[in-house]
Amino acid sequence: MRLDMPAEGESALIERIARRVGQASVPDAFRLVLGIGDDTAALQIGEQTLLWTADMLLEGVHFRLDWIDPASLGWKSLAVNLSDIAAMGGTPVGALLSLALPAECTGAWLDAFVDGLAECARAYGVALLGGDTNRAEQVVIDVSLLGVMAGRPMPRSGARPGDWLLVTGALGGSRAGLHALMAGEASAIDLTPHFRPIPRLQVGARARELGATAMMDISDGLAADLPKLLRASGVGAVVYAAQVPVHPAAAHWAQAHGLDPVAFAIAGGEDYELLIAAPPSAAQQMLECIPAKTGVSLTHIGEVIAAQEVWLQRADSRRESFAIGGWDHFRA
Numbered sequence: 001m002r003l004d005m006p007a008e009g010e011s012a013l014i015e016r017i018a019r020r021v022g023q024a025s026v027p028d029a030f031r032l033v034l035g036i037g038d039d040t041a042a043l044q045i046g047e048q049t050l051l052w053t054a055d056m057l058l059e060g061v062h063f064r065l066d067w068i069d070p071a072s073l074g075w076k077s078l079a080v081n082l083s084d085i086a087a088m089g090g091t092p093v094g095a096l097l098s099l100a101l102p103a104e105c106t107g108a109w110l111d112a113f114v115d116g117l118a119e120c121a122r123a124y125g126v127a128l129l130g131g132d133t134n135r136a137e138q139v140v141i142d143v144s145l146l147g148v149m150a151g152r153p154m155p156r157s158g159a160r161p162g163d164w165l166l167v168t169g170a171l172g173g174s175r176a177g178l179h180a181l182m183a184g185e186a187s188a189i190d191l192t193p194h195f196r197p198i199p200r201l202q203v204g205a206r207a208r209e210l211g212a213t214a215m216m217d218i219s220d221g222l223a224a225d226l227p228k229l230l231r232a233s234g235v236g237a238v239v240y241a242a243q244v245p246v247h248p249a250a251a252h253w254a255q256a257h258g259l260d261p262v263a264f265a266i267a268g269g270e271d272y273e274l275l276i277a278a279p280p281s282a283a284q285q286m287l288e289c290i291p292a293k294t295g296v297s298l299t300h301i302g303e304v305i306a307a308q309e310v311w312l313q314r315a316d317s318r319r320e321s322f323a324i325g326g327w328d329h330f331r332a
Contacts, residue, residue: 031045051153078121084217166207170245174193175268198272211278214232287300
């Protein structure tokens with residue numbers, strides 16, 4: 001896969017918006033650190049950096065009410081934003097919740113949804129500070145989250161040739177759950193990765209402290225998100241297929257349906273794991289201490305190269321173009 005071609009799909013849409021808006025201007029008390037195109041916006045004020053992110057979940061696009069229970073949907077609505085803060089190495093502070101709901105979702109359904117969101121908020125020290133409500137034919141959820149950190153956040157644009165690529169956890173579990181739901185076989189798969197993702201906040205903070213050069217969360221699948229990090233950094237990569245950590249649910253589903261487990265896993269969206277680039281010495285230190293300190297597995301999956309292209313290297317050293325597609329809302 002070549003990375004020096006014009007952006008397509010959602011990335012092209014974001015670039016179009018950025019061009020129309022032009023250079024961002026902020027009040028004198030702030031300094032803009034990161035704007036459009038990263039996991040969060042970042043504004044420095046004094047010794048602190050404010051992180052600001054937002055995510056929408058739309059009924060019929062991101063979830064179906066007959067598939068997911070409202071408490072799990074509440075958890076997920078906040079967790080996907082927390083993952084963006086994790087990718088910066090920051091600490092979450094407070095959230096705003098905007099909801100558009102049909103009338104039938106304003107009673108017991110709403111109570112359970114808020115209970116799930118509040119459970120996630122308590123788990124990660126987040127305060128719900130306000131928001132907005134409206135009426136709609138389908139459920140629309142929009143969470144905006146504020147975080148904070150000392151110093152500079154981790155952008156996507158810092159990866160350098162020779163850096164190692166690391167990922168937390170395992171990939172493809174959420175996609176396996178989605179496919180099982182679509183096939184009416186939900187009882188055959190653990191749906192937890194799809195319904196209740198775990199934001200890797202501790203890992204993000206430690207990776208930043210230990211010398212990561214670039215980081216982002218994997219929300220659209222490694223196949224879609226790795227090229228975003230590489231394009232932002234002006235580099236390419238080789239991914240070692242045999243070292244990609246495939247979630248057991250993804251391996252089970254892929255094998256049962258005659259699919260390549262690695263290809264299935266890296267094409268899956270909504271993993272909300274972290275993708276980290278770091279020099280080999282720092283990466284080695286992360287591999288040794290992060291799992292021990294956080295209980296989260298960390299795997300070396302590849303290496304950054306100078307050429308702006310991405311290769312998938314098989315166990316026999318054969319390389320093939322990294323042409324697997326991830327999730328994109330706007331790609332035909």
